[in-house]
Amino acid sequence: MPAGRPGHPPHLQRISRDSYNGAMTQPPLAERLAAHGIQPTAQRLRIAAVLLAAPQHMSAEQLLARLEADGARVSKATVYNTLNLFASRGLIRPLSVDGTRAWFDSNVEAHYHFHDVDSGALTDVAVPDVEFSRLPPPPEGMEVAGIDLVIRLRRAPRGTGA
Amino acid sequence: MPAGRPGHPPHLQRISRDSYNGAMTQPPLAERLAAHGIQPTAQRLRIAAVLLAAPQHMSAEQLLARLEADGARVSKATVYNTLNLFASRGLIRPLSVDGTRAWFDSNVEAHYHFHDVDSGALTDVAVPDVEFSRLPPPPEGMEVAGIDLVIRLRRAPRGTGA
DNA sequence: ATGGCTGCAAATAGTTTGCAATGAG
DNA sequence: CTCATTGCAAACTATTTGCAGCCAT
Numbered sequence: 573m574p575a576g577r578p579g580h581p582p583h584l585q586r587i588s589r590d591s592y593n594g595a596m597t598q599p600p601l602a603e604r605l606a607a608h609g610i611q612p613t614a615q616r617l618r619i620a621a622v623l624l625a626a627p628q629h630m631s632a633e634q635l636l637a638r639l640e641a642d643g644a645r646v647s648k649a650t651v652y653n654t655l656n657l658f659a660s661r662g663l664i665r666p667l668s669v670d671g672t673r674a675w676f677d678s679n680v681e682a683h684y685h686f687h688d689v690d691s692g693a694l695t696d697v698a699v700p701d702v703e704f705s706r707l708p709p710p711p712e713g714m715e716v717a718g719i720d721l722v723i724r725l726r727r728a729p730r731g732t733g734a
Numbered sequence: 735m736p737a738g739r740p741g742h743p744p745h746l747q748r749i750s751r752d753s754y755n756g757a758m759t760q761p762p763l764a765e766r767l768a769a770h771g772i773q774p775t776a777q778r779l780r781i782a783a784v785l786l787a788a789p790q791h792m793s794a795e796q797l798l799a800r801l802e803a804d805g806a807r808v809s810k811a812t813v814y815n816t817l818n819l820f821a822s823r824g825l826i827r828p829l830s831v832d833g834t835r836a837w838f839d840s841n842v843e844a845h846y847h848f849h850d851v852d853s854g855a856l857t858d859v860a861v862p863d864v865e866f867s868r869l870p871p872p873p874e875g876m877e878v879a880g881i882d883l884v885i886r887l888r889r890a891p892r893g894t895g896a
Numbered sequence: 897a898t899g900g901c902t903g904c905a906a907a908t909a910g911t912t913t914g915c916a917a918t919g920a921g
Numbered sequence: 922c923t924c925a926t927t928g929c930a931a932a933c934t935a936t937t938t939g940c941a942g943c944c945a946t
Binding site: 666667668669670671672673674675686688689695697698701702703704705706707708710711713714715716717718719720721722723724725726727728729 | 880882
């Protein structure tokens with residue numbers, strides 16, 4: 573049932589809570605949001621549909637552009653608010669890779685990143701690909717909340733690649 | 735020649751290239767700058783004097799505040815320009831720890847960081863305290879330019895600290 | 897005189913916030 | 922009806938840029 577959107581162009585808003593997810597292995601978006609205590613509104617679902625479609629990294633700007641290209645009607649403020657909401661509820665993970673922009677990772681599982689400093693591209697590094705044989709103990713009264721590992725890459729001088 | 739102190743005549747900069755460093759163990763600042771191909775101007779030396787005084791992390795804002803408190807006359811633009819210049823020449827290292835601000839680390843030696851997510855405090859983690867027993871090979875044609883490791887800390891529930 | 901560096905302020909970029917309007921229950 | 926959510930624009934914060942003046946050469 574197409575949640576009646578405000579008298580908006582009918583062809584644009586056709587997301588109902590599961591139409592985007594019917595064929596996927598993951599639980600429907602609405603449920604995933606609900607599981608994190610997030611009310612499934614139309615724009616939240618659209619945002620989730622784009623960002624949570626696959627493990628990926630997106631900036632607010634990218635996400636907004638994508639939404640607009642898809643014909644979704646979501647304001648910039650809502651994109652930011654929603655991303656922050658998702659992040660605060662643990663649905664997505666904010667990344668600090670480049671100081672100028674905020675990135676959000678739809679993959680909240682532990683993992684690390686390659687960062688191509690030339691292109692800015694971010695690539696996942698699976699947990700088993702990294703192994704710490706030693707880590708410092710956290711200071712008194714502190715505990716480790718997470719480990720962010722970013723391996724910066726640059727183009728190899730030449731022929732050094734493999 | 736005594737370096738200008740707070741409340742100083744509007745026009746003149748009386749820092750000469752080494753007045754700030756005569757007693758330190760490191761090579762004079764002017765030489766350090768020169769070694770990185772940076773011309774030692776008055777404000778660059780003042781900025782370097784503050785930031786390079788010890789291994790530490792500072793934001794542009796902090797640095798500017800400190801300079802002003804010290805009575806140095808350096809504009810915000812110059813602080814940013816200088817930090818970027820220093821960073822591009824490898825004199826300091828930019829850090830991406832929190833997406834909202836750029837941090838600069840006066841310690842360019844390889845090392846890692848603790849980041850207290852509550853207070854925002856940054857603490858160094860020495861290289862020998864971390865050991866990787868496995869790291870992924872960089873993709874074809876790429877080489878590792880650096881590794882940024884940030885261990886996020888939060889206050890332990892209680893009594894879990896030691 | 898020349899060229900590099902600086903200060904200032906305006907311009908950008910990214911993100912947050914205030915508030916009225918809107919829609920779901 | 923009521924409340925949460927949204928959109929818009931203005932407000933903010935962090936950073937960069939344009940340009941004229943100054944300094945050392």
